[in-house]
Amino acid sequence: MAKRVVTFEIFRHNPLDPDSKPRMQPFVLEETPRMTLFTALTKIREELDPSLKFDFVCRAAVCGSCAMLVNGKPRLACRTRVEELPDRTTLFPLPFFKLVGDLSVDTGSWFREMGARVQSWVHTMEQFNPALEERMSNEKAIAVYELDRCIECGCCVAACATAQMRPDFLGPAGLLRVARFVADPRDQRTSINAFDVVKTDEGIFGCVGFLACHDSCPKNLSLATQLAYLRRKFMLTGVGIGKDSKDHHNISQTVELSAR
Amino acid sequence: MTTIFTDVLVIGAGLAGERAAVEAALRGRKAILLSLVPPRRSHSVAAQGGMQAALGNMVMSKGDSPDVHFEDTVKGSDWGCDQDVARLFVTLAPVAVRQMSHWGVPWSRVEPGPRKLADGRVIEEEKEKEGLIAARDFGGTKKWRACFASDGTGHSLVYTMDNMVLQLGVTVHDRVEALALIHDGQRCFGAIVQDLRTGELRTYLARATIIATGGYGRIFGHSTNAVINEGTGMALAQDTGVVPLGNMEAVQFHPTGIVPGDILVSEACRGDGGYLLDKDEHRFMPDYEPAKKELASRDVVSRRMMQHILLGKGIESPYGTHLWLDIRHLGKKHIDSNLREVADICRTFLGVDPVTQPIPVRPTQHYSMGGVRTNIGCRAYGLAGLYAAGEAGCWDMHGFNRLGGNSVAETVVTGMVVGRQVAVDLEAPAVACTEKLAQDTLKQVEERIRRLAASEGLVAVHAVKKRMGEVLTEKVGIFRNGKNLSEAVEELQELLEMSRHIGLRTGVGRGANPELSAALRLPGMLRLAVTIAYGALQRTESRGSHFREDYPRRDDKNWLKRTLATWPAGADKPVLNYEPVVITDLPPGERGYGEMQLKPQKEPAHG
Numbered sequence: 001m002a003k004r005v006v007t008f009e010i011f012r013h014n015p016l017d018p019d020s021k022p023r024m025q026p027f028v029l030e031e032t033p034r035m036t037l038f039t040a041l042t043k044i045r046e047e048l049d050p051s052l053k054f055d056f057v058c059r060a061a062v063c064g065s066c067a068m069l070v071n072g073k074p075r076l077a078c079r080t081r082v083e084e085l086p087d088r089t090t091l092f093p094l095p096f097f098k099l100v101g102d103l104s105v106d107t108g109s110w111f112r113e114m115g116a117r118v119q120s121w122v123h124t125m126e127q128f129n130p131a132l133e134e135r136m137s138n139e140k141a142i143a144v145y146e147l148d149r150c151i152e153c154g155c156c157v158a159a160c161a162t163a164q165m166r167p168d169f170l171g172p173a174g175l176l177r178v179a180r181f182v183a184d185p186r187d188q189r190t191s192i193n194a195f196d197v198v199k200t201d202e203g204i205f206g207c208v209g210f211l212a213c214h215d216s217c218p219k220n221l222s223l224a225t226q227l228a229y230l231r232r233k234f235m236l237t238g239v240g241i242g243k244d245s246k247d248h249h250n251i252s253q254t255v256e257l258s259a260r
Numbered sequence: 261m262t263t264i265f266t267d268v269l270v271i272g273a274g275l276a277g278e279r280a281a282v283e284a285a286l287r288g289r290k291a292i293l294l295s296l297v298p299p300r301r302s303h304s305v306a307a308q309g310g311m312q313a314a315l316g317n318m319v320m321s322k323g324d325s326p327d328v329h330f331e332d333t334v335k336g337s338d339w340g341c342d343q344d345v346a347r348l349f350v351t352l353a354p355v356a357v358r359q360m361s362h363w364g365v366p367w368s369r370v371e372p373g374p375r376k377l378a379d380g381r382v383i384e385e386e387k388e389k390e391g392l393i394a395a396r397d398f399g400g401t402k403k404w405r406a407c408f409a410s411d412g413t414g415h416s417l418v419y420t421m422d423n424m425v426l427q428l429g430v431t432v433h434d435r436v437e438a439l440a441l442i443h444d445g446q447r448c449f450g451a452i453v454q455d456l457r458t459g460e461l462r463t464y465l466a467r468a469t470i471i472a473t474g475g476y477g478r479i480f481g482h483s484t485n486a487v488i489n490e491g492t493g494m495a496l497a498q499d500t501g502v503v504p505l506g507n508m509e510a511v512q513f514h515p516t517g518i519v520p521g522d523i524l525v526s527e528a529c530r531g532d533g534g535y536l537l538d539k540d541e542h543r544f545m546p547d548y549e550p551a552k553k554e555l556a557s558r559d560v561v562s563r564r565m566m567q568h569i570l571l572g573k574g575i576e577s578p579y580g581t582h583l584w585l586d587i588r589h590l591g592k593k594h595i596d597s598n599l600r601e602v603a604d605i606c607r608t609f610l611g612v613d614p615v616t617q618p619i620p621v622r623p624t625q626h627y628s629m630g631g632v633r634t635n636i637g638c639r640a641y642g643l644a645g646l647y648a649a650g651e652a653g654c655w656d657m658h659g660f661n662r663l664g665g666n667s668v669a670e671t672v673v674t675g676m677v678v679g680r681q682v683a684v685d686l687e688a689p690a691v692a693c694t695e696k697l698a699q700d701t702l703k704q705v706e707e708r709i710r711r712l713a714a715s716e717g718l719v720a721v722h723a724v725k726k727r728m729g730e731v732l733t734e735k736v737g738i739f740r741n742g743k744n745l746s747e748a749v750e751e752l753q754e755l756l757e758m759s760r761h762i763g764l765r766t767g768v769g770r771g772a773n774p775e776l777s778a779a780l781r782l783p784g785m786l787r788l789a790v791t792i793a794y795g796a797l798q799r800t801e802s803r804g805s806h807f808r809e810d811y812p813r814r815d816d817k818n819w820l821k822r823t824l825a826t827w828p829a830g831a832d833k834p835v836l837n838y839e840p841v842v843i844t845d846l847p848p849g850e851r852g853y854g855e856m857q858l859k860p861q862k863e864p865a866h867g
Contacts, residue, residue: 016458016771033578034520036609046722050775051766055297058486060523060605062415063301079608100435100457101771108298108434112426121423122364130355133315134362135391138369145366145410148419152300186364 004031006082008040009090010052014101024090025049037070037077037091041103053102061218064151067094067158068103074155076218077103094158096167107154114174117197122181123189140185147180147226149219156213156223168202172213172223175204179226182233199234207231261702262462266292266431268682269450269466271438271493274302275414275671276650276678277472278421283679284468285428289686292431292464294438294453296488299422303474303486304671307414308526308601310398310406311360311672312665313353317370317392319383324403326350332401333663334846336557338804338814340507340659340822342842345636349657349666349673356672357393357407364420366409367393379533397531397555398664406531406665411601414668421672435772436462439708439780441469441496441646442693442701448646449693451496452705454780456772461705463698467690468645468682470638471497472675475628475651479785481729483625484517484524493652495784497632498791503642504824504837506633506654508788509795512662512805513738515561517624520579521609524626525602525619527664529587530554532598536565537584537618538573559661559805562623566738569622577620584618591615623738627651627667629658629805630792633824638678641824645691647682649674656822659841660804712779717761721778724755724762728789731755736793741809745797752793753832756786787827791834795823798836816848 006029013022027044038059045052055065059078066077069092071085097105114120156172163169170178178198181187189195197203207227214223268284270277273295281291293299316324329350334343361367371394372387398406409416425432438451442465450466476491477483497503515536516525530536535543536554548564549556556564565583568574574581587595587602592615595603599614606612606619632648633641634655640646648654650671657670735748759782766775801815802808822841825834 014769014771017769034610036521045774046726049766050720050722050764050778051773053772053774056487057297057301058303058306059521060306061608062305062412062601063297063303063486065297065301081608081611104772106435106457108301111298111300112432115423115426119427121427122362124362126362128359128362130358133317133358133392136366136369137391138371138394141366141369142410145368145412145416148366148416149412151305151415152298184364184366186362 004087005029006031006085007088008044009088010103011092012102013099015099016101031082035082037080037082038066040082041077053100053104055104062151064107064153067107067153067155068092069094069158074158074216076153076155079218094154096158096163097154105154107152110154110157111152111173114170114177118170118174118177118195120177120181122184122187124186125188134186136185144180144184146222147176147183149221150176151219153218155216155218159212159216161210161212162206162208166201166206169206170197170203172227175207175230176221176223176226179230198230199238204230204234262460263698264292264462264464266290266464266466267686268292268468268470269464270294270470270472271451271496272472272474272650272652273299273432273434274304274472274474274650275417275421275668276652276675277470278425279672279675280470280472280649280679280682281430282421282424282428283676284682285430287679287683289683292433292466293425294436294464295432295434296437296456298434299425299432300418302418303489304668305415305418306486306524307417307668308411308524309528309531309668310396310408310413310665311353311357311417311668312398312401312405312663313357313407313669314350314403314405315354315357315393315395315407316403317389318395318404319385320397320404321395324405326354328402329353329405331846333657333666335849335851336661336663337657337659338661338851339816339820339843339846339848340510340803340841342636342656343844343846344842345655346657347844348636348677349670352673352676353669356669356676360417360420360672361393363424365416368408368410370394377533396528398527401663411598417668417672437492437777438496439705440701441500442698443500443643443646444697445502447644447691449697452702454777456777459771459773461702463702465693465698467686468647470678470682471632471640471646471648471652472650473652476785476788477625477628479728479789480625480732481726482517482522482733484514484522485626490781490785491628491788492781492784493648494631495781495788497640497646497648498787498827499784500643501827501829503640503646504633504826505791506630506656507660507795507823508630508791508825509799509806509823510629510658510660510804511625511736511792512558512627512629513562513623514626515558515565515623516585516621517626518605518610519577519582519620519622522624523605523609524624525585525605525621526599529585529599529602532587532594533590534585534587536561537586538568539575540573541584544568544573557661558626558664559807562738563807565623575620580622582620582622585621586618587614588616588618625733627662629660629662630654637681638674639681642826647678649678656841660806708780709776712762712764712776713767715761715763717763719758719761719763720765721762721775721782724759725778725782725785728752728755728786732789732792736796739807739809740796742797745793748793749790749797749833752786752790756783756790756832759783759786787834791825791827794833795825795836799823820848
């Protein structure tokens with residue numbers, strides 16, 4: 001069988017070069033079995049154009065470096081198999097994030113700032129005791145882990161309608177980070193007011209509920225559920241219910257009570 | 261020109277580098293982390309298996325202690341490690357695990373009650389241990405000791421560590437690359453660093469400089485490592501001409517890299533009861549290793565696999581010969597929860613469903629036991645003010661073979677140790693760097709870039725890099741012999757010479773330039789490659805992962821010592837010296853390679 005020839009139309013631009021104009025450049029490759037966009041782009045850089053900028057690190061879908069728009073949709077390039085793609089494919093850098101050049105964007109700086117804004121760490125007054133092991137149920141540990149699985153690839157933010165309209169939006173990833181610490185029994189931010197930034201339009205109330213984030217997450221994280229949970233929680237807090245508690249169970253009881 | 265001053269400069273922001281910066285910050289020192297990529301994208305996130313620490317909470321960990329962990333580590337190293345270092349490591353590892361828990365890692369926990377093991381035995385976890393940190397079985401240890409966070413141990417550790425970096429306000433400069441250390445032959449004063457966003461050079465002056473850049477896997481071409489693992493920090497140290505690299509010939513191969521792609525599938529597959537099968541779907545490991553079977557040490561399993569392939573029992577494919585890893589019998593529920601990342605990798609990158617199909621695997625370069633030689637406090641030999649931690653360093657707890665899960669534990673533990681050491685050393689009066697020294701180093705780097713930009717050489721970076729990987733994989737791989745190693749040294753030296761005639765195809769414009777970065781890195785990578793091959797050629801014995809067909813036995817009389825390789829300026833190969841290993845408790849004994857004689861039938865073939 002004749003091997004398929006695929007064309008990649010790739011966005012090229014160097015924002016630091018005053019002479020650079022954004023343009024599309026086609027690259028033609030012969031498809032090989034089990035070729036991924038990692039294999040393809042590496043081949044293009046090695047054999048056709050060594051100046052092409054893109055970001056791969058783990059090439060195994062765990063580091064979150066290589067998100068880009070593949071035929072208009074945010075995806076991890078490393079886990080995109082070329083056999084799933086049509087004969088012509090367009091590749092754009094992720095929108096929203098600052099362009100470094102070509103397909104490379106600065107997701108790192110944005111996520112770092114987000115981490116600082118939501119104070120992405122366990123807030124505790126407990127001192128570490130090297131001889132003591134605190135206990136946690138395995139169920140709880142797994143629940144926290146599930147909320148800690150985000151790889152900061154930026155696909156959800158790139159897909160988010162609110163993020164395109166307001167640059168200060170925490171984004172689905174930022175809100176998920178909040179949910180991760182709300183769920184963590186070691187975090188002593190019991191009062192919901194500790195999560196100040198979340199209860200504004202920069203936070204959960206900026207979300208318009210299109211949920212493209214949920215559909216774009218390469219890790220299949222439960223973004224829809226978590227956004228709904230945070231919205232309900234902070235709405236109830238807004239009317240004075242359950243504001244001193246961050247416990248799921250109490251909140252659902254509160255919801256039942258208030259529904260009567 | 262920007263000059264940035266700090267107490268502590270950490271080059272590399274994976275687990276070891278970040279833990280070091282956290283320790284320095286907790287002790288009131290200003291630290292700056294430099295990283296090629298955002299820290300959360302470091303190769304540390306890829307660690308799937310676990311972090312070894314003797315907590316002894318499981319039924320299968322009963323009787324575990326730092327002593328038993330020590331014994332496993334020393335035996336695993338084939339007595340090539342420093343035993344005082346191994347002792348310090350096993351003592352600190354449990355503290356490190358509990359501290360990571362305190363900082364937020366959601367370690368998987370003990371669930372009381374009965375459960376069935378893969379071999380049919382039923383065990384019952386104790387009620388009184390409920391909720392304590394759990395552990396699982398992981399290649400080559402006597403007790404279950406690998407603490408894990410579901411299927412993403414490395415990810416959880418990195419995210420938690422970087423949360424600490426955020427909390428403590430440690431400065432992070434990402435997308436930068438250190439290109440030269442500033443030193444006067446006695447002391448290191450920092451580094452000249454390129455901003456990979458803009459191409460600009462900056463000078464960082466520091467009282468302590470810590471190299472934590474991970475391993476060099478990518479010089480092998482085929483490697484389970486992330487594409488950024490090119491040994492840049494080791495090369496920086498070697499370029500000083502005064503800092504020796506330790507045991508560079510000690511290279512670990514992981515038994516199960518997928519074919520094609522070389523992505524690692526975790527030891528946990530075999531730990532949880534996976535089998536290795538040949539082309540007849542015969543489970544062959546019990547034939548070679550009746551006791552440990554698939555769970556023998558990595559180097560043993562890798563060699564048995566290659567040996568079996570050389571007997572003609574492998575499966576042919578367009579990407580070379582491979583074997584099967586079979587986890588089908590573990591069941592969909594187990595695979596989709598405990599081995600989810602593995603299942604994800606197989607489905608996504610291979611189109612293979614491990615619930616119904618076996619996984620194509622072969623041994624692949626995985627870990628660098630060698631690195632920047634340091635003392636037990638992670639201080640580099642040869643230059644005051646220079647330190648190394650994690651895979652980039654060689655304080656030497658791994659010797660000639662590293663146990664699964666000991667590397668993750670090592671990153672955190674060395675980070676603690678080096679952070680403490682630096683804090684102590686900074687109590688001494690500061691030694692100032694002369695302005696001339698910093699300027700001269702900067703000028704040398706500028707000159708290298710200018711020369712590359714102006715070069716009309718016809719050699720392409722990629723072609724040299726590709727050949728380097730082929731030579732290493734074919735001749736400095738799992739089975740080594742004198743003839744192949746001599747050829748490898750010679751050819752790698754030729755490639756090093758060729759690298760002087762590299763011409764850039766894209767020129768040096770404004771902003772980042774991936775071709776320039778690759779060209780700047782290449783000579784250092786080639787020097788590492790020569791150092792590995794030359795060290796392996798000289799070491800006429802087999803020890804741990806270093807296996808010589810022509811010298812198949814360990815030779816304690818002549819080789820119970822560590823290689824120290826220094827590369828003087830202008831030389832075409834390193835100068836090798838040797839030092840004795842530290843033995844405190846455990847005299848050299850039998851490591852256990854199984855009963856069968858290891859004898860490959862013909863030259864190894866690699867795809």
